[in-house]
Amino acid sequence: MASVSGMDQQLLKLLEENALVSPETLAKQLNLSVDEVKSRIKRLEDEKVILAYKAIVDDDKADFQKVKAVIEVRITPERGGGFNRLSDRIARYPEVTSCFLMSGGYDLLVFVEGRTLKEVAMFVSEKLSTIQGVLSTATHFMLKTYKEQGVMIEQEITEERLKVSP
Amino acid sequence: MSLKKTAPMTDFVANHVRSIPRSGIRDFFEIVQSMSDVVSLGIGEPDFVTPWHIREAAIYALEKGKTGYTSNLGMPRLRKSIARYVQQNYKVEYDALSEVLVAVGVSEAMDIALRAVINPGDEVLFHSPCYVSYSPSILLAHGKPVEIPTLAEDQFKLRPEALKQKITPQSKVLILNFPTNPTGAVMTREELTEIAEICHQNDLLVITDEIYSELTYGGEHCSIASLPGMRERCIFLHGFSKAFAMTGFRIGYACAPVALIEAMMRIHQYAMLCAPIVSQEAALEALENGHGDMEYMREQYQLRRNFLLNSFKEMNIPCFNAQGAFYLFPKITHTGLNSREFAIRLLEEQKVAVVPGNAFGESGEGHVRCSYATAFDQLEIAVERIGKFVRNL
Numbered sequence: 001m002a003s004v005s006g007m008d009q010q011l012l013k014l015l016e017e018n019a020l021v022s023p024e025t026l027a028k029q030l031n032l033s034v035d036e037v038k039s040r041i042k043r044l045e046d047e048k049v050i051l052a053y054k055a056i057v058d059d060d061k062a063d064f065q066k067v068k069a070v071i072e073v074r075i076t077p078e079r080g081g082g083f084n085r086l087s088d089r090i091a092r093y094p095e096v097t098s099c100f101l102m103s104g105g106y107d108l109l110v111f112v113e114g115r116t117l118k119e120v121a122m123f124v125s126e127k128l129s130t131i132q133g134v135l136s137t138a139t140h141f142m143l144k145t146y147k148e149q150g151v152m153i154e155q156e157i158t159e160e161r162l163k164v165s166p
Numbered sequence: 167m168s169l170k171k172t173a174p175m176t177d178f179v180a181n182h183v184r185s186i187p188r189s190g191i192r193d194f195f196e197i198v199q200s201m202s203d204v205v206s207l208g209i210g211e212p213d214f215v216t217p218w219h220i221r222e223a224a225i226y227a228l229e230k231g232k233t234g235y236t237s238n239l240g241m242p243r244l245r246k247s248i249a250r251y252v253q254q255n256y257k258v259e260y261d262a263l264s265e266v267l268v269a270v271g272v273s274e275a276m277d278i279a280l281r282a283v284i285n286p287g288d289e290v291l292f293h294s295p296c297y298v299s300y301s302p303s304i305l306l307a308h309g310k311p312v313e314i315p316t317l318a319e320d321q322f323k324l325r326p327e328a329l330k331q332k333i334t335p336q337s338k339v340l341i342l343n344f345p346t347n348p349t350g351a352v353m354t355r356e357e358l359t360e361i362a363e364i365c366h367q368n369d370l371l372v373i374t375d376e377i378y379s380e381l382t383y384g385g386e387h388c389s390i391a392s393l394p395g396m397r398e399r400c401i402f403l404h405g406f407s408k409a410f411a412m413t414g415f416r417i418g419y420a421c422a423p424v425a426l427i428e429a430m431m432r433i434h435q436y437a438m439l440c441a442p443i444v445s446q447e448a449a450l451e452a453l454e455n456g457h458g459d460m461e462y463m464r465e466q467y468q469l470r471r472n473f474l475l476n477s478f479k480e481m482n483i484p485c486f487n488a489q490g491a492f493y494l495f496p497k498i499t500h501t502g503l504n505s506r507e508f509a510i511r512l513l514e515e516q517k518v519a520v521v522p523g524n525a526f527g528e529s530g531e532g533h534v535r536c537s538y539a540t541a542f543d544q545l546e547i548a549v550e551r552i553g554k555f556v557r558n559l
Contacts, residue, residue: 014469018542025546028476029469164195164208164519166298166347 004049007032011040012049019053056151067114068097068142071124072106074135083107086133095123106138117141186302190525194509198519205548207536208519210347212411212492214466214539216448217459220410223451224444232443238435239427240268240419241446247453248419252404256376256389258397260421267427267434268441268449272377272405272418275430276341277303278437279373279401279420282429283339284309291332292341293324294527295348295495297375300341301527310336315529318497321486322351326360333368340370342390345378345490348526348535352490355388362393373401377418378491380409380460383468385489391421398423401430408492409460410452415445467492470538470545477549481556492539495523499532501559509534515558516551 004012010030014021023037030037044050059066075086083101087108091099098111110128114120124139145153198204215221239245242263249262260266269275276299284290286308292300294313301311314332316322324342342361344353353361365372372390379387391400405418420430434440471494478485478496485496498508505522512518512534521537523530538545 021542025473028473031472031476161209161211161213162195163198163204163206164191164521165210166189166191 004044008040008044008049011037012044015041015050056149058153059145060153065115067117067120069112069120069124070140070142071110071112071128072138072140073108073110073128074106074137075108076133076135077107078133086131089131090128090134093123093127095120095127106136182305182308186305189298191298191521194519194521194525197510198513201513201517204513204517204519205540205544205551206519207538207540207545207548208521209537209539210493211413212408212463212539213541214411214463216410216412216415217452217456219455220412220448220451220459224415224448227444227447232447234443236268236440236443236446238431238440239263239266240441241443241450244268244446244450244453245419247450248421251453252402252421256379256387256402257392258389258402258421260402261424264424265421265427267420267430268446269405269418269420269434270438270441271407271416272375272403273299274416274434274438275403275405275418275420276300276373276375277306278430278433279403279422279426280304280307280309280339281433282426283371283401285338287336288338289334289336290339290341291329291337291370293322293343293346295322295346295523295530295533296341296343296526297347298526300343309339312337313527313529315527316349316351317529318486318495318533321488322346322349322495323353323357324361326364329361329364333364333370337368337370339373340365341373341375343375343377345382345387345488347378347491348493348521348523348530349486349495349533350488350491350493352382352385352387352488354385355393358388358390359393362390362396365399366395369399371399371401372396373403376402376404377408379404381464381467381492382490383464383471387490401426406449406452409463410456411459411463412445412448412452415442415448417441417445417449467538470540470542473542473545474536474538474549477553481553483552483556492537494536494538495530495533496536497533501556503559505531505534512552512555516555518548518551518555 014026023034026037027034077083078085087101090110095112095114096110097113100109102109112120112123124137129137245266246262248266249260253259280303284307288309289312290304290309291312291314293316304311312332314328316324374390376389391397391402401420401422403420406412474494483496485494488494501508505524509520509522520534523533523535
């Protein structure tokens with residue numbers, strides 16, 4: 001495990017909210033020096049505490065033709081490794097955007113993304129279902145996104161706020 | 167039929183209303199409204215929208231057809247929740263059914279508290295710079311406002327000597343507001359104990375406006391009502407606007423000994439009847455389940471405060487380390503401008519709105535109020551523009 005302090009956690013929370021905040025601003029918010037902020041971020045990146053930085057995009061506005069689906073997968077656990085080896089194998093497909101081990105009626109919840117319905121269907125039937133150890137799949141296509149990673153797609157309107165008030 | 171020449175309309179307006187000056191903020195507001203692309207640090211309300219579960223509770227109340235009056239004092243469930251909250255967080259016990267009054271914001275609570283206790287000519291003391299309504303509310307209640315200036319070098323705390331100097335045989339009420347709008351000042355238990363002693367000696371009633379009390383960044387908040395013997399001479403005012411981002415719900419409350427609540431009730435029942443039921447339902451949800459949201463918002467304010475304070479330091483704008491509310495009150499006298507000139511030029515040249523300190527009383531002259539209840543990206547732009555402005559002076 002990487003060693004993460006309380007200050008690191010505060011820093012991570014701020015970056016989780018907005019990864020583009022400048023080190024200068026972070027330094028002022030947390031009462032640290034700019035160099036200290038930079039070196040903390042660097043260490044957190046090196047230790048893979050911070051895995052990546054990405055933008056959250058409204059696919060409709062960006063006119064991205066994407067088909068997204070979530071697949072419930074039942075798999076056979078293996079002696080010694082449990083679900084890990086097979087889950088890792090499934091997660092490595094580029095079509096898979098997220099993959100979780102679940103409790104309940106199925107084992108893996110797999111999020112996939114493709115350009116067309118056919119592409120996603122092919123991935124499920126040709127690749128996912130044919131892996132040795134995969135017992136069954138149930139695919140649900142996503143129709144509309146309302147909220148993505150904590151961000152509402154339709155932003156709230158707040159412009160009616162008075163510009164000066166007592 | 168010939169019309170007689172009509173008298174000017176102002177003739178109908180009561181003298182004591184006519185004597186109330188226009189709010190300095192109102193003036194400034196009109197200039198700001200006429201401009202576009204303004205980044206505003208002039209806003210005295212949270213920039214957060216009311217947390218969803220609280221809004222949802224209000225919607226649910228409407229769905230269930232809760233659209234009628236409530237008891238004058240407010241829904242008993244809400245009053246019980248308020249009494250519990252005040253007991254837990256401020257260590258003062260009030261009887262939920264007879265010593266709590268739910269009002270339309272602290273504004274109404276303050277108004278009826280003053281009207282309930284002031285006889286014409288009674289003097290009401292308050293520390294300034296302060297919230298804009300205190301002096302007019304006192305005048306409207308036929309009292310005499312007595313301002314006690316506080317100073318930047320005292321972190322805008324109320325000093326016991328300053329209070330003593332203003333006390334006369336006519337003094338009846340002392341209004342306190344810590345954390346303070348517009349300065350962000352706070353007072354410790356020890357400092358309040360000295361003030362409480364003076365109140366005992368001079369038989370003063372205290373009206374304590376605790377609207378910002380959840381928003382402190384450092385020491386623990388202490389209410390003067392919790393000090394020995396003070397419960398009996400205090401009207402404790404609080405509301406939901408700031409801590410739960412519920413300004414538009416217009417909901418607050420007063421806690422006080424039964425005789426005082428009874429007196430306030432006599433005015434409230436005829437002037438207002440009751441606070442809106444939907445707002446009361448939302449307030450109940452806020453108290454019962456809103457703690458996490460409040461903590462989150464408090465943390466965000468603290469980060470912004472640090473950012474703004476450090477930015478002022480960098481720009482060599484002197485500003486005392488305010489420990490509460492969501493305002494900083496930097497001193498701008500070194501620029502050679504007065505509060506109003508500074509605010510207007512900053513607005514015209516860099517399109518940043520701050521409020522001139524003298525809008526909060528003469529003792530605020532030489533300062534401007536900067537609200538950090540402003541989205542972070544806006545705060546960053548504001549800081550950049552203020553930097554440009556002071557460099558070009």
